[in-house]
Amino acid sequence: MSVKVIAFVTVKPGEEKAFEAAAGICVAASRSEPGVLHYDLWREAEGERRYVFNELYTDQSAVESHMGSDHFKAFGMAARDLAAARPVIIANNPINVAE
Secondary structure (H helix, E strand, O other), rough: OOOOEEEEEEEEOOOOHHHHHHHHHHHHHHHHHOEEEEEEEEEOOOOOEEEEEEEOOHHHHHHHHHHOOHHHHHHHHHHHHHHHOOOOOEEEEOOOOOO
């Protein structure tokens, strides 16, 4: 069963460029991982202007593989110093209501 992950990250003021640079490396590498169907970074247009990772995986095993990857771990270390708070991560499973 596919897994949709949405992660919200609030970055310290003035650290946006550094966060985007670190995230760019992670996003590029993540897109080539087996089991990753979709991996993008967005930024809220209004409000806190949090960063939003929009991820789609073939299954839970692909999520776990991603979380164990070197590029994800390196990004986590870099983001820890740039984030204003812990990220909010929401994992979701599909519900087919159109049948």
